[in-house]
Every structure is written in C-alpha cells, then in structure tokens.
Amino acid sequence: MEHNGFLLEQKTLEGDLNSDTSHKNSVDFLMNWFRKRSIFVLAYGTGCGAIEMPPTFTSRYDAERLGIRGAATPRQADVIIVSGYCSYKTLRRIIRTYEQMSNPKYILALGSCTVNGGMYWDSYNTIKKLEDYLPVDMYVNGCMPRPESILEGFIALQKEIGEGKASSWKKYEENYEFYRKNQEAILGKKVEPSYDADWYLYDGGL
Amino acid sequence: MENKHITIFHGPQHPGITGNMSIELDLIGETIQKATTHVGYLHRGFEKLIERRTVIQAFTIVCRICVPEPDPNEANFAMAVEELAGLEVTPRAQYIRVMVLELSRLAAQFLWMAGQSGSIGLYAVGQWAIADRDLILDLFEELTGARVYHMYIYPGGVRRDLPEGFLERVTTLLIYMKKRLKDYDDIFINNASFKNRAVGVGIISKEEAVANGYVGQVLRGCGIKADVRKDAPYLVYNELEFEVPTQTTGDVYARALVRRAEMDQSLHILDQVVRKMPEGKVMIKIPTHRKFKLPKDDTWVKVESARGEFAYYMAGDGSEKIRRMQVRGPSLVHAYTLLEDLLIGAELSDVALIMNSLGICPPEIER
Amino acid sequence: MFNEIKQRFATDDVEVKRNDLYKVRIKYSRLFELMHMLRDEYDYKTLNAITCTDWIEEGHFALTYMLTTEDRKYTFMIQTMINREDAQAKTLSHEYKQAQIMERDLHEMYGIDFPGNENLKELSLESWVHTPPLRREFDTLEFVTNHLIFREGREDNVDTKAETKRLRAEKKAQKSKDEEVKDGK
Numbered sequence: 001m002e003h004n005g006f007l008l009e010q011k012t013l014e015g016d017l018n019s020d021t022s023h024k025n026s027v028d029f030l031m032n033w034f035r036k037r038s039i040f041v042l043a044y045g046t047g048c049g050a051i052e053m054p055p056t057f058t059s060r061y062d063a064e065r066l067g068i069r070g071a072a073t074p075r076q077a078d079v080i081i082v083s084g085y086c087s088y089k090t091l092r093r094i095i096r097t098y099e100q101m102s103n104p105k106y107i108l109a110l111g112s113c114t115v116n117g118g119m120y121w122d123s124y125n126t127i128k129k130l131e132d133y134l135p136v137d138m139y140v141n142g143c144m145p146r147p148e149s150i151l152e153g154f155i156a157l158q159k160e161i162g163e164g165k166a167s168s169w170k171k172y173e174e175n176y177e178f179y180r181k182n183q184e185a186i187l188g189k190k191v192e193p194s195y196d197a198d199w200y201l202y203d204g205g206l
Numbered sequence: 207m208e209n210k211h212i213t214i215f216h217g218p219q220h221p222g223i224t225g226n227m228s229i230e231l232d233l234i235g236e237t238i239q240k241a242t243t244h245v246g247y248l249h250r251g252f253e254k255l256i257e258r259r260t261v262i263q264a265f266t267i268v269c270r271i272c273v274p275e276p277d278p279n280e281a282n283f284a285m286a287v288e289e290l291a292g293l294e295v296t297p298r299a300q301y302i303r304v305m306v307l308e309l310s311r312l313a314a315q316f317l318w319m320a321g322q323s324g325s326i327g328l329y330a331v332g333q334w335a336i337a338d339r340d341l342i343l344d345l346f347e348e349l350t351g352a353r354v355y356h357m358y359i360y361p362g363g364v365r366r367d368l369p370e371g372f373l374e375r376v377t378t379l380l381i382y383m384k385k386r387l388k389d390y391d392d393i394f395i396n397n398a399s400f401k402n403r404a405v406g407v408g409i410i411s412k413e414e415a416v417a418n419g420y421v422g423q424v425l426r427g428c429g430i431k432a433d434v435r436k437d438a439p440y441l442v443y444n445e446l447e448f449e450v451p452t453q454t455t456g457d458v459y460a461r462a463l464v465r466r467a468e469m470d471q472s473l474h475i476l477d478q479v480v481r482k483m484p485e486g487k488v489m490i491k492i493p494t495h496r497k498f499k500l501p502k503d504d505t506w507v508k509v510e511s512a513r514g515e516f517a518y519y520m521a522g523d524g525s526e527k528i529r530r531m532q533v534r535g536p537s538l539v540h541a542y543t544l545l546e547d548l549l550i551g552a553e554l555s556d557v558a559l560i561m562n563s564l565g566i567c568p569p570e571i572e573r
Numbered sequence: 574m575f576n577e578i579k580q581r582f583a584t585d586d587v588e589v590k591r592n593d594l595y596k597v598r599i600k601y602s603r604l605f606e607l608m609h610m611l612r613d614e615y616d617y618k619t620l621n622a623i624t625c626t627d628w629i630e631e632g633h634f635a636l637t638y639m640l641t642t643e644d645r646k647y648t649f650m651i652q653t654m655i656n657r658e659d660a661q662a663k664t665l666s667h668e669y670k671q672a673q674i675m676e677r678d679l680h681e682m683y684g685i686d687f688p689g690n691e692n693l694k695e696l697s698l699e700s701w702v703h704t705p706p707l708r709r710e711f712d713t714l715e716f717v718t719n720h721l722i723f724r725e726g727r728e729d730n731v732d733t734k735a736e737t738k739r740l741r742a743e744k745k746a747q748k749s750k751d752e753e754v755k756d757g758k
Binding site: 042044050051054058070087093097119122123124126146 | 218219220221225226246247248249250251254255258266267270273274317320332333334336337339340343353354355569
C-alpha cells in the first residue's frame with residue numbers, strides 16, 4: 001500500500017527497524033526489541049548541540065513517538081548525549097555520569113566537535129576525539145546537527161541495539177585500562193569518580 | 207528534629223538548570239543559606255582563538271559565543287570591526303540587521319518562556335513555545351541556510367539579500383504571532399499556578415540594580431527605563447517607534463511581564479521594518495580576508511540582546527588579526543553577583559524559577 | 574568635563590570615540606582618583622567591565638575600565654598601563670561588587686594579581702598548571718599538538734594547497750584546449 005504524509009515519514013524513519021533477523025534466539029530478540037523501543041535520554045546539555053534537543057523532544061519533531069524520551073537522573077537513563085565540544089571540566093563530569101549509568105548504556109555524540117574538534121580544533125580546553133576517552137556508539141555530524149539528523153542518529157542507534165551490535169559499555173569494561181590512561185593524560189590522576197563519601201572536601205567542590 | 211546543614215549541587219547535570227553550569231547550595235532544611243556559582247564547563251578559549259584568526263575567520267566563530275541567541279554576537283562583532291575599519295553600511299543592510307536581531311530576540315523569548323514554564327512544571331507551555339520558535343527558525347533557515355548559527359551579519363553588511371517574497375512571509379508570521387501570543391497570556395502569564403509561584407520571589411532592589419551593573423529585564427523589572435536601543439541607538443533604531451516596558455516590583459513575575467511586553471514591542475518593530483525596508487545594496491566592498499587590517503585602536507560596542515546589554519571590547523594592532531576581543535555578556539554579573547545574592551533565603555524549589563527569570567546563559571560567561 | 578580632567582590629571586589623551594563613548598589614557602597612580610571623580614561628580618556610577626590587552630612587544634598590559642552613567646547612556650573608557658612582569662593592580666571589589674568576578678577572570682586568564690580580592694580561585698579552568706592562557710606567549714596550537722590526540726585525516730585526504738594548484742593547472746589546460754578547439758572552428 002502506498003503511504004504518504006505522516007505515514008510515509010514514519011515508514012522512512014523506521015525503515016527496516018522491525019525486520020531484523022540477526023538475533024540468535026527469541027529471548028535475545030525480545031530483549032533487544034524492548035531496549036530499542038524504550039530509550040531514556042539523560043537530560044544533560046553538555047554543549048551547544050543541546051539547543052536542538054528541545055525541538056527534537058517536543059511537539060514538532062516529537063521523538064517520543066519512536067520511544068525516545070528524557071530522563072532526569074543517570075541511574076534511569078540509557079543514553080547520554082555528548083552534545084558538542086567537550087571541555088576538560090565537562091569531560092570529568094561526563095565520565096562520572098557515564099559510570100553511574102546502569103547497563104546497557106549508550107553514547108550518542110553530536111556535532112563535528114566530538115568527531116575531530118570541529119571549530120575548536122586549536123582550542124586549549126576542548127578534547128578533539130571523544131572515542132579515545134569514552135566509547136561512542138554513534139556520531140551525528142553537523143554544526144550543529146538538525147533535529148532530523150538527531151532523530152536519524154537515534155534510529156541508527158536503535159537499529160544497532162535491535163541487532164545486538166551496540167555494546168559499547170562492554171567495550172568500555174574490557175578496555176578500561178586504555179580509556180583510563182587517556183583520561184588521566186589530560187585530567188590528571190584524580191579522575192572522577194573517586195567514590196569517596198567526602199571527596200568534595202579535598203577536591204575543592206565540583 | 208534539629209535542622210542540619212547540607213550541601214548539594216544544583217547541576218551541571220540537572221533538568222532545571224539553564225545550560226551547563228552548577229550552583230553549590232548550602233541548605234538548612236529547604237532554605238538556602240549560601241549559594242556559590244561554578245562555571246567553566248563550556249570554556250573554549252574564544253578570546254585566544256580569535257587572536258589567532260584573521261577578521262573574517264574570526265567572524266565564523268563569534269556566533270558560537272551565546273547559543274540561545276547568536277545574532278547579537280554577530281551584530282556586535284560586525285559593528286566593532288566596522289567602527290575600527292571605518293566602514294559605513296548601506297541602509298538596506300541596516301534594516302535587514304534590525305529584522306534579524308528582532309526575530310532572534312523573539313525566538314530567544316520563546317525559549318525563555320519554555321524554560322520558565324518548565325521550571326514550575328507547566329510543560330504544555332514549553333511544547334507550544336518551542337514549536338512556535340521553530341516557525342522563526344524556519345524563516346532564518348530560508349534567509350541564512352542555518353537554523354541556529356546564522357553567520358549572516360557580516361562586517362560590511364549582510365551576507366546576502368532577502369529571498370523573493372521573504373517580507374510577505376515575515377508579515378504572515380507577525381499576524382500569526384499577534385494572535386498566538388494572546389494564548390500564552392491565558393495559559394502562562396495569567397495562569398494562577400505561575401502567579402502564585404512567581405509573585406514576590408527573587409526581589410531585586412532598584413539601588414542595587416543600578417550600582418552593581420545589572421542589565422536588561424532585571425533593571426526594567428524594578429522600574430528603570432534602560433535599553434541600549436533607546437539610550438545609545440545603533441543601526442536604525444532611532445528611526446523606529448517602540449516603547450521600553452517597565453515594572454516596579456522587581457520580582458520574577460515583574461520580569462516575566464516585562465519580557466512578555468517586549469515580545470509585543472518586537473512584533474511592533476518588525477512590522478515597521480517590513481514596511482520601511484529600503485531598496486539598495488546589502489553589502490559594501492570590503493578588503494579580502496588576508497588584507498583586512500584593523501588600525502591600532504580600540505572600541506566598545508553594545509547591542510540589546512534578549513537578556514540585556516551585550517557588549518564587546520575590540521582592539522586592533524595594525525595587522526590583519528584582532529589583538530583582543532573581550533565579551534561582556536549580561537550573564538557574567540547576573541550569574542555571580544546577583545544570583546548568589548538572590549538565592550540566599552530562597553527555597554530550594556525556587557532555584558530553577560529564579561535562574562530562568564534572570565536568563566543566565568553560561569557559554570557567554572566563560573566564553 | 575574634559576577640561577577638568579586635562580587640567581587635574583595633566584593628560585592630553587582624552588578622545589571622543591563616539592557621541593556616547595569617551596576614552597582617556599592615564600597613569601596607573603592616578604587611576605582611582607579619576608574613577609572616584611567621575612563617580613562622584615559626573616554620575617559615572619556603574620563599573621561595566623574590566624578588560625585587559627596584552628601588548629607583549631611594549632612589555633605591558635593595558636587595563637581598560639568601562640564606567641557607565643546611571644541612565645546607561647554614556648560610557649567612559651579609562652585605560653592604564655601596568656607592567657607585564659608580576660602584574661598587579663589594586664582591587665575594586667570593595668567599591669563595586671561586580672568587580673570581584675571580573676578580577677577573578679583576569680587573574681585566571683592573564684595572571685594579574687589583585688591584592689585585597691578575597692576570592693581569586695580558578696573560574697573557568699580546572700587544575701591549570703601552564704601559562705595563563707590569554708597571555709601572548711602561550712601558544713595554543715603548540716599546546717594542543719603536544720597534549721591532545723588528533724584524529725588522523727581520511728585516506729583520501731589531500732594537501733589542499735597542492736590540490737588547488739593542480740586543479741588550477743588542470744582548469745587552465747582545459748581552457749586553452751577549449752580555445753584551441755574554438756579557434757580551430
């Protein structure tokens with residue numbers, strides 16, 4: 001049957017999300033299906049790309065129809081969006097937040113700044129390549145990415161989750177030494193989280 | 207039970223914070239004893255990057271200084287460069303600049319409306335306001351090719367002329383907005399749940415506001431008619447008719463009323479701009495970017511952004527690079543001197559409300 | 574106003590930049606006297622900003638104080654030079670509350686010391702141990718190359734200059750070819 005208008009858009013967006021056959025057994029399939037259809041995104045605007053998040057999640061682009069919605073705390077979130085350039089100070093908080101999230105967890109990186117530094121390639125306070133410090137599942141390029149691109153990024157991520165391919169959190173656990181080494185190279189030995197009750201006392205606050 | 211001292215962090219990862227910043231709050235029970243602002247999560251070293259770039263290269267990054275409202279940055283940068291280099295912009299370009307600035311102010315006010323209503327849990331207003339802001343962004347996209355970072359107000363004019371029929375589409379938008387804003391009065395400004403929360407909260411006195419260099423709605427909310435567009439008119443604002451709305455109480459609600467009245471004034475200004483738009487060129491001849499040199503001189507320019515006076519200091523040194531550009535946005539003083547004062551004695555649940563009413567935008571504090 | 578400033582402070586360096594912007598250059602020792610005079614007698618009550626420019630060739634920092642009238646109509650730029658080595662300036666944070674945060678910013682970015690300012694902690698940087706970043710001798714490109722990992726270019730990445738040259742030569746050849754064909758006809 002020919003689709004047009006909204007139905008066509010929905011069909012194009014979701015594409016072959018529903019027709020993946022790569023699962024090993026039906027339990028895997030079911031688990032992945034649940035995961036991809038309920039993605040909770042942590043409300044942490046780390047960079048300028050955060051300004052396109054409200055349009056994505058509100059009535060015009062309406063990401064919620066795809067099962068993507070906001071979550072207030074890291075413990076309840078599945079996806080953290082690193083929306084653009086990432087200064088050292090923010091990177092420390094992102095690492096802390098990311099480690100607090102429960103598995104399975106995914107990272108969506110927005111903007112050219114996370115890919116290669118973008119406009120700030122010669123800035124002394126931003127990192128140039130996010131995947132050296134944290135495992136990235138999906139990059140969405142652009143400066144800044146439009147809501148449509150963010151949605152497409154989410155769909156691509158959902159597809160990977162559905163096929164069971166998105167497993168960056170496992171990669172992070174397996175290659176923890178590598179990531180930790182890179183993090184310490186720019187942040188110093190005191191990389192959060194230190195998980196100490198009074199860490200802020202000797203750290204001078206957040 | 208005895209009240210105990212606790213310290214908590216509001217942000218940077220928090221839905222009720224206006225951007226990537228944090229406030230350290232000392233509480234007894236629910237009442238704030240001391241607030242300390244922390245910024246720097248978005249520091250990119252703009253002022254250093256601009257020193258290494260030629261004038262035209264620097265132009266492409268200045269709009270990134272303030273994310274919700276990039277156009278005042280472009281206007282400031284272009285005006286400072288023009289003043290140092292002695293360039294005169296054509297009338298049509300000036301009118302187009304006013305149009306872009308007012309549209310961007312309107313868009314920023316819609317974003318504020320979404321944040322302010324979200325801070326007290328009125329999420330429906332946010333859904334409307336973001337969707338209505340998108341109508342303005344669509345116009346921007348047609349005009350400049352980008353939704354948020356326009357890079358349109360170029361030193362020497364504007365980057366290109368208006369597309370065919372653009373002014374008609376602006377008029378259509380104005381008619382829609384005039385009708386639509388009344389709905390916001392009903393659902394948000396006159397809403398009892400907003401009034402109950404906002405009246406009498408976050409009061410700023412007049413003397414303090416003058417002495418400490420507060421700007422924008424903070425000043426106008428406590429009865430001072432200060433607006434750069436009237437006080438030191440730039441572009442063609444002296445040819446346009448508009449009023450500076452003020453309130454006297456100086457609380458969150460007064461600032462909301464001022465902002466709401468300013469949206470009407472923006473529509474009024476846009477109406478005049480569309481009718482008065484002159485014909486002519488939009489760009490004057492400027493040197494190529496390797497030969498664009500600024501003399502050894504300095505200047506201080508300011509425009510009125512949606513949150514108040516936005517100023518640039520620019521110094522040239524006779525070479526093709528800018529020697530120094532300092533950004534003085536409205537948020538620097540608001541986020542530190544004002545917010546730290548205002549939060550003392552406030553309730554924890556009012557933090558997001560007060561922050562949103564000041565319109566604090568962290569990227570312009572740390573640059 | 575200008576005459577009084579010229580006489581009292583023995584300076585000729587007063588200029589009108591715009592109809593709402595004036596600028597004076599003055600010795601550091603007389604700076605605060607002038608600011609007090611402008612505040613008490615001419616209504617320049619608000620300190621709007623403090624900026625600093627690094628003139629490394631001449632060996633000094635130019636500190637510029639922006640004073641604004643109460644009605645926010647006129648701005649006075651007062652510029653003064655301080656020594657670049659162990660730069661120091663008196664704090665204004667006791668007279669103007671907002672000066673505190675501006676001085677903290679300058680202290681971090683240039684390493685200027687403001688004795689008397691209670692809080693000169695880091696503002697936007699965190700655990701920064703290198704040269705203050707806005708000083709001219711700090712080379713950000715060198716810093717970035719030494720400290721950070723860059724993404725390698727794409728495989729089809731080409732040297733832009735050589736490529737432009739090649740394309741231009743190609744275009745030229747094509748053009749002369751076209752002309753030959755034209756002439757041939």
